[in-house]
Amino acid sequence: MINIQNITVQFGEKKVLNDISITFEQGELIGLVAPNGTGKSTLMNVLMNYLQPTSGKVIFDKGLSYSSKSNEVKIHQFVSMMPDQSDLYNHLSGREHLKMFATMWKSDMKLIDETIEALNMGHYVNKKTGTYSLGMRQRLCFAMQIVANTEIMMMDEVMNGLDPNNVEVISKILMKKKAEGKMIIIASHLLDNLEKYADRIFLFSEGKLVDANLIVNGFSEASIKTIRVKKMPEDTREQMKQVYPELKFETLVNDMTLIHLPSSEATRLSDLTAFLVDKQMNDFAFGKVTLNDLYAMYYHEIV
Structure with missing residues (x-):
């Protein structure tokens, strides 16, 4: 569970996030949709404590918040954010990256081979990442978060640079993780895919989160309107x-x-x-x- 309480992030006169209060639950796939620069990444950075808000706080299960460094360590044992391609070490193989993440989060090492197979990475995972294409690097970043296997997963543009087949493969893995009770928060411009799988979708307006169902009444209902x-x-x-x-x-x-x-x-x-x-x-x-x-x-x- 994530309980966001009155979060505001202000840079100068501009409020990127404006007094946001909302609760996300386990087993939900949350979609965040907006043009660049409107607050999607900022919100995720606040949830990870990469950016401290101007005001407000984020509460996790058992009342945990980022009130101390020791609490942050505890929270990051069950909350993760998908790494960026720039976070990869070109001199290490994909498998070495996966082992590193599985070790850091103390997850089951069996997930490594399972994830490699699910993402069809077997033919290149033992090569150095400096030889990877953009699509291969993106799949590896996604695989690293999957093997971390945290209860809350955040992903910013997870489908970037992927062909339709790989988009579908990743979508199936996300639905599997959702069925396991994971909370997944995704910021994405692939709207068709997000609409298919997200439980709730939010747009950003003037620093506020706006539920899609409030913009179009009954948006999430599957009926002819x-x-x-x-x-x-x-x-x-x-x-x-x-x-x-x-x-x-x-x-x-x-x-x-x-x-x-x-x-x-x-x-x-x-x-x-x-x-x-x-x-x-x-x-x-x-x-x-x-x-x-x-x-x-x-x-x-x-x-």
Whole structure:
């Protein structure tokens, strides 16, 4: 458990984090989404005590907080943050890095070979990391945190530089760790993947955490709430508004029009389909507002 109490981080006149209070529980996968420079990494650094907040405190299980160096040592026995590629030693092999992390966190050495196999690292893990590609280095950084096997894991852009196959492999490992009761906090720009697996997703606004469900009511529910239409002409949109005045329309920066439905009865969906097809609007889909849509709505940009 992490209980964040009134955390503020201020640099000069700018409040990067502004009086944040929230609790994260074990067994949750938390997604943090925002443009660069809005507070994602700052929040993680506060949770790790790499950065001391201007005010507020972070409380862990059994009331532990960063009130002393001895407490920090205790907390870092069950809290870890995925290393950065710049933290790797080019003269050491991947396996040596994994042994180092397993030893530091006193975890089961069997995890090393299990993780190497799960991440398909066997053909290069014994080579020096100075010979690795960016994708290989990223997989190693992820593997190092997995073998540490802490109860709370934090990851900043864990999927950077990975191809779709490796993204899927890492996602499955994350779900396995979540099922084991780990708390996983991920800051990511891979929104499709994050939306698929996260229990709760938060965006940042003026230093505050904003639950995605407060931006779009029922965002996390798997139900038909929206029609997504690509490149809908203005005249077609105006005609549809006249025929269906109860609908709410929203056009995003990527030229996607969202039509929000007050209800999703079969008759209504059939009528709307017929209208769009009649207007030769064939590139549309029924579903829910996606995380990519939400990002574009909230930040007026696309990723």
